Amino acid sequence: MESSEPGSSPWSPALAEAPATERRASTPRERRSYTRAEIEQGVRERGDWFQNLDLYGVRTAPAHFLGDFPTTKWKRFADVIPQDLTGKSVLDIGCNAGFYSFEMKKRGASRVVGIDFSDHYLDQARFAAEVQGFADIEFRRLTVYDVGALRERFDLVLFMGLVYHLRHPLLALDLIHEHVAKDLLVFQSLQRGSPEIEPLQDDYDFWETEVFHRPGYPKLHFVEKKYSHDETNWWVPNAACSAAMLRSAGFRVIAHPEEEVFLCKRVEVPPGPDGPRAVYPSRADKESR
Numbered sequence: 001m002e003s004s005e006p007g008s009s010p011w012s013p014a015l016a017e018a019p020a021t022e023r024r025a026s027t028p029r030e031r032r033s034y035t036r037a038e039i040e041q042g043v044r045e046r047g048d049w050f051q052n053l054d055l056y057g058v059r060t061a062p063a064h065f066l067g068d069f070p071t072t073k074w075k076r077f078a079d080v081i082p083q084d085l086t087g088k089s090v091l092d093i094g095c096n097a098g099f100y101s102f103e104m105k106k107r108g109a110s111r112v113v114g115i116d117f118s119d120h121y122l123d124q125a126r127f128a129a130e131v132q133g134f135a136d137i138e139f140r141r142l143t144v145y146d147v148g149a150l151r152e153r154f155d156l157v158l159f160m161g162l163v164y165h166l167r168h169p170l171l172a173l174d175l176i177h178e179h180v181a182k183d184l185l186v187f188q189s190l191q192r193g194s195p196e197i198e199p200l201q202d203d204y205d206f207w208e209t210e211v212f213h214r215p216g217y218p219k220l221h222f223v224e225k226k227y228s229h230d231e232t233n234w235w236v237p238n239a240a241c242s243a244a245m246l247r248s249a250g251f252r253v254i255a256h257p258e259e260e261v262f263l264c265k266r267v268e269v270p271p272g273p274d275g276p277r278a279v280y281p282s283r284a285d286k287e288s289r
């Protein structure tokens with residue numbers, strides 16, 4: 001299992017500073033006041049929510065099948081993310097209703113951009129931002145495959161809960177590396193199989209077949225039809241596979257605070273035999289909304 005390296009805490013000594021919850025109160029926010037009834041109506045009008053946000057006591061998805069999601073998830077890895085993001089830029093890929101974008105803003109991030117390809121979720125995110133007074137978060141409709149169109153690198157990139165919904169997971173990671181990641185990446189994936197991550201050799205002999213049966217060897221399970229009633233669940237890695245894909249795309253794992261979450265540092269990757277790894281055109285010419 002990969003572990004955090006001593007002295008490699010991102011942007012230390014910020015981690016030792018006051019907890020974000022203390023700073024939160026002093027974060028200036030301008031917001032038009034919403035009555036509880038207005039918030040309730042706004043939530044209701046925006047249909048089904050995936051993220052259970054707490055909008056001044058109004059819950060957006062109180063019956064989520066994973067419980068109070070993503071708050072319970074966030075609590076399990078919040079400590080490895082720098083507490084103070086002052087002066088930092090953040091890109092939240094697959095932002096959904098903006099839960100993580102809001103948490104990053106609460107930690108003082110200067111610039112937060114959330115992208116998602118669903119107008120439905122972006123509408124929820126914009127509403128939730130307005131209610132909470134996060135007017136300067138930019139929510140844009142963009143697929144992860146077109147991150148090149150942003151023409152910008154971000155200090156912290158969140159790539160959470162999306163990789164297994166993609167038909168081309170490594171392409172997405174390569175594109176993130178090539179176009180938008182500057183320093184840190186937070187990655188989370190649905191995982192199945194063993195949580196073990198065993199050290200790998202650089203090469204194995206053709207007659208070595210046993211290694212493929214070992215639980216800690218990287219495995220990516222292909223879902224042809226549906227998993228969990230969801231036809232967009234295409235690939236389900238085990239933990240070793242998540243770590244291996246990240247390394248292969250140029251992300252060094254510096255913390256693994258819970259089974260599905262990996263905090264990584266962007267590192268350079270040498271071009272492969274066919275040139276740079278991200279083969280899909282960057283679509284830098286394509287405008288996003």
Ligand SMILES: C[S@@+](CC[C@H](N)C(=O)[O-])C[C@H]1O[C@@H](n2cnc3c(N)ncnc32)[C@H](O)[C@@H]1O
Pocket residue numbers: 050051070093094095096097099115116117118121142143144145159160161162165166
């Ligand atoms: C399971 S949700 C995860 C939401 C959030 N990141 C989290 O961890 O709670 C997946 C999100 O990714 C979005 N999404 C799916 N495919 C995408 C793509 N190709 N590009 C951008 N967003 C995508 C979906 O609309 C959805 O909001």
